[in-house]
Amino acid sequence: MLIHVRLAEPFWRAAGSRTLALELPAPATIADLLARLEADYPALKTEIELSPPLIFIGEMEAERTSSLAAGALVHLVWPLAGG
Amino acid sequence: MTLSVTTAMVDLSTGRHELTTVPPEVVHAYLGGRGLNMAYLYRALSDHPEPRKLDPLGPENPLIVGAGLITGTQAPNAARFNVSARSPESGILGDSNCGGFFGAAMRKAGFDRLVIRGRAEQPSYLLLEEGTLSLLPADDLWGTDIHAAQEMLKARHGPGTVAAVIGPAGENQVRMAGIFTGKKNAAGRGGMGAVMGSKNLKAIVARGGPPIAIAQKDALRAIRLRQQEYLKNSRVIQVLGTAGTPMLYEVSNRLGAIRTRNSQENHFADSLNAEEIEKFSDKMLACTSCVVHCRHRNTLGGEGPEYSTVGLLGANLGIAATEQVIALNNLVNTLGLDSSSTGTIIGWAMELYQRGLITDELTGGPLLWGDFERVTGLIEDIAHRRGFGAILAESTQAVRFFPLEARDYLIAVKGLPQSDPHDVRYFKGFALGIAVASRGADHLRNRPTLEVFNLPDEVRARIYGRANDPDPTSYKDKGLIVAWSDDIYALSDCLGICRFVTHGFNSPHLLGYSHFQELVHAATGLEQDVDDLREVGRRVIDTERLINASFGLARSDDTLPKRYFNDPMPDRKTKGHRIEPEQFQHMLDEYYAERGWDAEGRVPAARQEEITRLVSSLP
Ligand code: SF4
Numbered sequence: 001m002l003i004h005v006r007l008a009e010p011f012w013r014a015a016g017s018r019t020l021a022l023e024l025p026a027p028a029t030i031a032d033l034l035a036r037l038e039a040d041y042p043a044l045k046t047e048i049e050l051s052p053p054l055i056f057i058g059e060m061e062a063e064r065t066s067s068l069a070a071g072a073l074v075h076l077v078w079p080l081a082g083g
Numbered sequence: 084m085t086l087s088v089t090t091a092m093v094d095l096s097t098g099r100h101e102l103t104t105v106p107p108e109v110v111h112a113y114l115g116g117r118g119l120n121m122a123y124l125y126r127a128l129s130d131h132p133e134p135r136k137l138d139p140l141g142p143e144n145p146l147i148v149g150a151g152l153i154t155g156t157q158a159p160n161a162a163r164f165n166v167s168a169r170s171p172e173s174g175i176l177g178d179s180n181c182g183g184f185f186g187a188a189m190r191k192a193g194f195d196r197l198v199i200r201g202r203a204e205q206p207s208y209l210l211l212e213e214g215t216l217s218l219l220p221a222d223d224l225w226g227t228d229i230h231a232a233q234e235m236l237k238a239r240h241g242p243g244t245v246a247a248v249i250g251p252a253g254e255n256q257v258r259m260a261g262i263f264t265g266k267k268n269a270a271g272r273g274g275m276g277a278v279m280g281s282k283n284l285k286a287i288v289a290r291g292g293p294p295i296a297i298a299q300k301d302a303l304r305a306i307r308l309r310q311q312e313y314l315k316n317s318r319v320i321q322v323l324g325t326a327g328t329p330m331l332y333e334v335s336n337r338l339g340a341i342r343t344r345n346s347q348e349n350h351f352a353d354s355l356n357a358e359e360i361e362k363f364s365d366k367m368l369a370c371t372s373c374v375v376h377c378r379h380r381n382t383l384g385g386e387g388p389e390y391s392t393v394g395l396l397g398a399n400l401g402i403a404a405t406e407q408v409i410a411l412n413n414l415v416n417t418l419g420l421d422s423s424s425t426g427t428i429i430g431w432a433m434e435l436y437q438r439g440l441i442t443d444e445l446t447g448g449p450l451l452w453g454d455f456e457r458v459t460g461l462i463e464d465i466a467h468r469r470g471f472g473a474i475l476a477e478s479t480q481a482v483r484f485f486p487l488e489a490r491d492y493l494i495a496v497k498g499l500p501q502s503d504p505h506d507v508r509y510f511k512g513f514a515l516g517i518a519v520a521s522r523g524a525d526h527l528r529n530r531p532t533l534e535v536f537n538l539p540d541e542v543r544a545r546i547y548g549r550a551n552d553p554d555p556t557s558y559k560d561k562g563l564i565v566a567w568s569d570d571i572y573a574l575s576d577c578l579g580i581c582r583f584v585t586h587g588f589n590s591p592h593l594l595g596y597s598h599f600q601e602l603v604h605a606a607t608g609l610e611q612d613v614d615d616l617r618e619v620g621r622r623v624i625d626t627e628r629l630i631n632a633s634f635g636l637a638r639s640d641d642t643l644p645k646r647y648f649n650d651p652m653p654d655r656k657t658k659g660h661r662i663e664p665e666q667f668q669h670m671l672d673e674y675y676a677e678r679g680w681d682a683e684g685r686v687p688a689a690r691q692e693e694i695t696r697l698v699s700s701l702p
Contacts, residue, residue: 008337009330009357010322018358051318052537056337061656077337080319080330081505081513081535082526082582082589 151579394504499523
């Protein structure tokens with residue numbers, strides 16, 4: 001199934017793109033998606049380890065165990081809230 | 084080297100000035116920047132028979148311009164100075180911190196601080212040059228915008244000239260006018276530009292002078308290199324240097340914590356994400372001795388925008404087009420307005436219009452969300468006090484022109500519009516922070532930004548000094564973390580160091596007390612241990628509390644906009660969150676206890692005596 005990924009600062013720089021579209025075998029979870037992203041983009045793996053992201057599926061916050069539906073839009077956002 | 088901190092006492096009414104030296108005991112107690120400014124402000128209020136009657140726009144309101152203790156040295160990001168006075172916007176303590184190059188130039192020119200009183204007979208500016216101070220006519224500068232004034236002064240005084248100027252907004256004593264030291268760097272908060280305008284003072288110009296005296300040059304250089312390396316390894320520093328503060332927009336927006344349409348909504352368009360702003364950026368700029376370079380130079384002729392401006396002139400007004408938001412950013416900066424207050428006040432007026440509480444009769448025409456042309460015209464009118472703009476130029480005090488219900492929709496605390504675009508109903512520590520911040524609703528005084536990270540308990544305990552509740556949405560232990568943030572941010576403001584490299588602001592891997600200690604020692608020779616430095620921060624917060632008490636502020640003023648108590652956040656992860664009033668009072672109790680204040684939020688008598696004794700030795 002097709003999963004869309006939106007990478008916020010600083011993750012997109014490691015992947016070289018703000019948005020990605022990935023084919024994952026169903027059923028899949030966020031953990032599966034992260035494993036695939038980390039395999040495809042080694043620099044992103046380092047970035048995620050350095051700065052663990054908040055993960056959203058659409059507007060809902062997700063856990064590593066959250067299931068993905070075909071066509072889902074997953075956001076990886078760096079938790080920062082200064083000013 | 085014997086440390087000597089100087090203050091020029093300037094009387095614009097007579098044109099005279101006297102150069103004084105700050106007593107060493109007071110330097111130890113307050114160091115410089117915000118701290119020493121507060122000592123001078125409290126001293127001025129102590130001399131006044133009725134501080135509550137001190138007219139913020141009258142000649143007796145002192146305008147205090149003070150560089151940080153180590154501003155202009157090689158210390159990392161030591162660029163800042165503070166401008167303080169009674170605020171014409173809030174009526175309470177006014178204090179604004181500014182970067183750029185002016186703080187360093189002022190110190191090089193031979194002045195650590197100016198205390199400016201009186202009112203010049205004609206438009207004037209102060210020239211600080213090689214240890215001398217002159218008051219010069221500014222008739223030809225009066226009426227010019229921020230950029231034009233700076234260019235004219237540079238052309239007149241030559242290379243190396245740095246000017247802190249006001250624009251039309253300051254001249255017209257608009258209550259949210261700032262003082263600008265570049266195209267965007269501003270002492271923006273609290274209407275310090277209006278105070279300057281009320282004194283007929285267009286600019287303070289600094290130039291020339293020998294290098295700033297350093298106690299141990301080689302040691303300071305070595306510390307700088309070490310701390311620079313440490314900072315550059317911080318991920319947040321690296322990302323700030325490429326994306327700038329607009330990167331914060333997407334995070335808050337995704338959470339559902341972006342103030343949108345005067346906080347009726349909590350998320351907005353993706354067109355204001357950092358990547359869109361970046362398309363209009365051709366360079367990252369820096370302040371004196373900065374290792375970060377966080378400021379965009381934009382291709383529309385200005386600098387910025389910062390996250391606050393993106394949120395408050397964008398989402399808060401319903402304006403989604405990136406280019407329009409950048410144009411508004413450049414406009415407020417050119418006219419000399421604080422973007423945070425301007426965006427908050429226009430958003431407030433838009434909601435009042437939406438609700439029919441004000442009509443075309445007062446506003447002079449429709450005031451609709453997203454109307455870029457109307458907002459552009461309104462900003463011009465505010466700066467020039469024309470039409471409905473003259474009413475909004477009163478900032479929060481415009482409430483007297485509106486029906487009583489209007490105050491229910493005002494996003495302000497203690498008369499100061501909220502500075503940043505983060506809706507604080509979700510992170511309870513953020514809410515407590517803006518409620519107790521000494522200058523009113525402001526995130527830079529004490530925001531416990533580490534709340535957003537999921538830090539392990541032991542790390543949190545190490546940072547804040549004891550175990551504390553890791554849940555950012557609980558009300559527990561928020562007094563502890565806000566008081567902790569108060570103290571360290573106050574200290575970095577005394578030193579002149581930027582918030583973006585201060586421990587606890589966006590990262591636990593920035594400069595903390597021990598870093599500050601070695602910098603202070605090498606730069607000035609002062610022997611202060613970490614506990615002394617902690618105490619400086621605490622003393623500054625206590626002094627600020629005493630200043631506000633002299634204006635009649637009490638526990639009931641430590642509160643939040645009504646909407647934050649009453650209206651749950653409507654969408655996304657933050658949905659349903661609001662501030663529960665009883666729990667809020669418990670947070671206040673805990674905060675006061677952490678600060679050592681009594682249940683009414685009063686500073687203990689012994690501390691008050693200490694502060695009174697210290698400031699009484701100032702001229
Ligand atoms: S981080 Fe930004 S605001 Fe701070 S000193 Fe550097 S350029 Fe100036």
